[in-house]
Structures are given as C-alpha cells and as structure tokens.
Amino acid sequence: MRLEKCWFCSSTVYPGHGIQYVRNDAKIFRFCRSKCHKNFKMKRNPRKVKWTKAYRRLHGKDMTQDSTFEFERKRNRPERYDRNLTEDTLKAIKKIDKVRVDREARHHSKRMKPKKAQLQREAARELEQSISMVKAPGALQRDPSLTLPIKVKVSKPETVENRMEE
C-alpha cells in the first residue's frame, strides 16, 4: 500500500480513492478526486490554479524548503519488517507532522504580520475621514468623546501653577 500524491493538487491519494490515468508514453497521472481530474482534462496548468499546492509553493504562500520535507521523500527499497522500527516510525510521523504544522503556521503568520499594522492605520484614517457619515459635525463639537482622543502633550509645570493659584 502506498500513499500517492495527486498530480494536480498535490494532496495525498489514499487507497480506494481517485483515478489513475496512464498516458501512452507510460507517464502515470494520479488524481485524488474528479475535480482534479476534470481540471486536468481541461488542460489547466496546476501552477496557475490558485487552490493547488503547486501554485501556493510557486507564489511563496506555503513553505517550500524545510527539513521536515526530507522525511517524506519517496523510497523505493522496501524495508524488512521490524516491530520496533515500525513503532518508532509511527511515533516519529506524529512528531514530524506536529513540527511541520507549527512551522507552516509560523510561516503564515510571518507572511500576515505587516497586514495588521496596515489594517490599523487604514481603520484610523477611515475613522478620521468619514466619521461625518455616522455622526453630524455639530454633534462632534458638542460631545468631544465621539472623536478620537487626540494626544495632547500636557506640560506638568502649568498644572502645578494652577493649583497654587487656587
């Protein structure tokens, strides 16, 4: 039993799923589901189809190089069955998966980081500019709590003087 990769979307094809198309030049195309198969028949290039792994890797949306990928490489030599080895491999698979998922999450957050600051700035600008859409300018003057708190530098010595006068 072997878990293959779908030619179009690069997801795993589990046994019992998918269609295998053998071209006359003996190249085998495996598809995980009919969606990928139909896209293939339409002659779409997976590198241009947004939801495939090929596109995501090409455009830097997903990690391309990582040491965790080395573990998943295809090996053609069958291993002699050894119970301990199998146990260790199963445990290692779980751990490697966890590490890979964490690294991918980190890659994603790194990619999304500058977005947060930009969103904040945009929101502040929008509030400043279009608050008049929501509240009338007269109301703003009467009730200053509706505007953004403008940071005013209060100089300490003045207040001290005022208190002294009172």
Added chain:
Amino acid sequence: MAASNSSKLFRVGRSILGSLSNNALGTSRSSSQFADMDFLSQQTRTFIQMRTNLKVVDNSGAKRVMCIQALKGKKGARLGDVIVASVKEAHVGGKVKKGDVHYAVVVRAAMPRGRCDGSEVKFDDNAVVLINKQGEPIGTRVFGPVPHELRKKKHLKILSLAEQIA
C-alpha cells in the same frame, strides 16, 4: 481514432471558449457555458465490442484490428480480456496478413477499470496484443505500458515483454 479526435477538438474548443468567456463575460455566464460543454465533452467510455477498432502494439505485423467477438462479458470486453479480432491493416511481410482472424488480449482500454484497492485506471487508447489459442503472444515485442491486470489473467509472457507495467 475519430472519437479521440472529436474529444480532442472538444477539449481544445472548450479551453479556447473558456479563456474567451473568462476574459469577456462574467463568471456566472462562463460557469453555465462550462456546464453545457462539460456534458458534451465528457465522453463515457464503454466496452470493447463488435466492430471496435483497436491498435495493435506488438510486432506481429498487424496494425489495426477489428473486434469480432468479446469472449466473456455480455456487454463487451474490458481491460485484460480476450477478444476475437480480424486484422484490418497489416505491415507488409509480417507474420500476420490482412483478413486473418486471431485471438487478442486487450492491454490498454480507455474505459476505466476498477482495481482491487478501489482506485481506477484508464489509458489513452484501446490497444491489443495478438495471441494464439493457447494464450501465447504471436509477436516478440510489446510497445507502450501494460496494466497489472494481465498477471491475474495469466498473460505473464506479455508482462515479461512489456517495457513498462502501469
């Protein structure tokens, strides 16, 4: 041949149409167009039955062969089945002449065949290898990929001659 040509035309036409529609019209229109084209271009591949033209992929001398009878199977022959075929086109000076009637085994079929692990295989064209009554191939070479299914049907000689087993 005609069928594959028409399907190719459909595919090409569809891709051109698809690109045109994507550029010019909105997505809703293009999706409905795709639905229509989908129905037209989705070829339901069927069995190999009487009058089916098949390609010969060994060096027995025949080039094209027409199925006369599909032994086994009420609806027709599938991948790995034996048929009786009449030679329609042959190379000059081959072992087989035009008009001969031979047994042949289907080594490539465009109709998807279910594998025992649940997946499906399909090839690009319909191809046969001529055999004699005992099941031994008449030619000495086989071209192109052949499926695993031949092993179960006991056509081991063909498997050993094949350049690639799909």
